[in-house]
Amino acid sequence: MRRTRQRRGDAPGRGAAGVPRSRAAGALAPAGPHGWARSRRPPVSSPTDPAAAYGRLLETFDVHGASDLVVELLDGGMSVERIITDVLAPAQVGVGERWESGAWSVADEHVATSVTEAALAALTHAARPRRGTQTRHVAVACAEGEWHSLPARMAATIAGATGEVRVTMLGASLPAEQLHRRLSVGDIDMLALSCSMPTNLIGAARCIAAAHDVAVPVMIGGRALGGTHDRAHAIGADAWAPDASSILTARPELMGRDTDIPTEVMLLDAVDDAVVALTYDRMLAAFPRLAAMTAYQHARTREDLGWMARHTAAALLTDDPSIAADVLTWLCTRLSDFVPASVITDTAALLAETLEPQAPHGAQMLRRGIAAVDAGTS
Numbered sequence: 001m002r003r004t005r006q007r008r009g010d011a012p013g014r015g016a017a018g019v020p021r022s023r024a025a026g027a028l029a030p031a032g033p034h035g036w037a038r039s040r041r042p043p044v045s046s047p048t049d050p051a052a053a054y055g056r057l058l059e060t061f062d063v064h065g066a067s068d069l070v071v072e073l074l075d076g077g078m079s080v081e082r083i084i085t086d087v088l089a090p091a092q093v094g095v096g097e098r099w100e101s102g103a104w105s106v107a108d109e110h111v112a113t114s115v116t117e118a119a120l121a122a123l124t125h126a127a128r129p130r131r132g133t134q135t136r137h138v139a140v141a142c143a144e145g146e147w148h149s150l151p152a153r154m155a156a157t158i159a160g161a162t163g164e165v166r167v168t169m170l171g172a173s174l175p176a177e178q179l180h181r182r183l184s185v186g187d188i189d190m191l192a193l194s195c196s197m198p199t200n201l202i203g204a205a206r207c208i209a210a211a212h213d214v215a216v217p218v219m220i221g222g223r224a225l226g227g228t229h230d231r232a233h234a235i236g237a238d239a240w241a242p243d244a245s246s247i248l249t250a251r252p253e254l255m256g257r258d259t260d261i262p263t264e265v266m267l268l269d270a271v272d273d274a275v276v277a278l279t280y281d282r283m284l285a286a287f288p289r290l291a292a293m294t295a296y297q298h299a300r301t302r303e304d305l306g307w308m309a310r311h312t313a314a315a316l317l318t319d320d321p322s323i324a325a326d327v328l329t330w331l332c333t334r335l336s337d338f339v340p341a342s343v344i345t346d347t348a349a350l351l352a353e354t355l356e357p358q359a360p361h362g363a364q365m366l367r368r369g370i371a372a373v374d375a376g377t378s
């Protein structure tokens with residue numbers, strides 16, 4: 001028998017996130033419809049605005065409250081798919097906004113993300129199907145270099161909850177050779193690949209080629225795909241997943257469009273330190289006042305030049321200059337308190353000039369990105 005506890009600071013009659021409790025504190029927590037005693041905390045009734053309630057729990061880093069809430073929503077009849085796409089996913093986007101604006105530290109982001117990871121684990125457990133025919137076996141993986149594993153886990157949880165799909169979660173950043181080795185076993189019907197950072201589209205292309213080599217079709221999703229099927233198509237994927245629920249419906253055919261990664265793309269992706277150093281010196285010559293930056297700011301600026309080159313690599317691979325434009329816009333926003341946007345775009349132009357002899361197509365692609373930012377179309 002479990003006893004409920006009232007947390008210090010809880011308003012009387014209110015549960016996690018300030019939503020009214022369905023039962024008074026001190027009542028016994030019954031087993032949910034899924035047959036397991038959920039928690040020693042008082043259960044919460046399903047709030048009218050679950051996303052807002054979850055957001056409040058995330059803001060206070062309330063790991064138990066968040067896990068309890070998602071299980072309560074499930075018990076209240078909300079589908080796993082809706083809990084993930086309407087509650088957890090928008091909350092994580094909010095985490096990114098707070099982090100980017102500086103309102104939250106990196107540590108705050110890590111804690112909040114670990115709260116959602118725990119909530120997702122609780123949901124996976126609570127929603128495990130009692131019966132299921134498991135007609136398909138889907139491997140869910142993150143592209144090589146991709147450390148955003150939460151989006152992939154969200155898609156995996158949705159698929160696994162149906163009971164129709166056996167899901168093997170292969171985790172974050174799987175090198176293409178290792179993926180090839182796992183897929184070679186021959187029991188996987190589809191690879192569901194996730195890619196959040198555009199810079200990892202190159203690693204994604206390698207993963208797709210590895211899957212195709214063993215005749216496994218690939219569906220790819222994630223924010224790096226940019227909201228249309230174009231980038232997915234350009235890197236040889238058999239289908240693009242606009243959202244997490246697509247994992248339930250997609251049955252892509254193997255299209256056999258492997259994409260060779262051009263040498264220039266690889267060169268930009270592994271951008272040479274000498275290219276960064278030369279561009280950096282040119283930047284200081286053009287903007288002498290930047291020499292007064294702290295050692296930390298100098299190091300971050302070099303890092304940002306590397307980011308520009310790696311995004312240009314992805315833009316070239318997918319023939320999509322908006323990837324180059326987006327990283328410049330992102331840097332302009334992030335650094336707006338320190339430098340005007342023109343310093344970022346002029347520095348990008350210096351990088352294009354430095355890249356020109358070794359990577360003329362990349363230089364051209366970066367200039368197209370700069371033009372889009374200057375024209376305000378990015």
Ligand code: B12
Binds near residue numbers: 146198219243245
């Ligand atoms: C948590 C987080 C991290 C964590 C990830 C932890 C983890 N275990 O996943 C850590 C700390 C590792 C991290 C690292 C970095 N991050 Co980060 N991160 C985030 C954050 C806040 C949330 C990510 C997330 O879970 N999103 C939620 C999901 C719900 O959104 P989603 O990706 O669109 O996925 C949905 C669909 O697209 C779909 N889907 C996705 N994949 C697939 C696949 C298939 C097959 C299917 C069917 C569907 C599907 O289902 C999902 C659910 O609906 C985002 C903010 C954001 N807007 O996403 C930043 C964000 C993505 N990160 C960012 C950055 C910059 C970084 C770093 C470069 C930071 C650094 N300097 O080191 C590194 C890069 C690491 C790398 N190489 O991969 C930026 C990217 C900016 C840009 N220009 O691209 C963002 C946008 C933050 C920001 N606003 O600035 N990050």
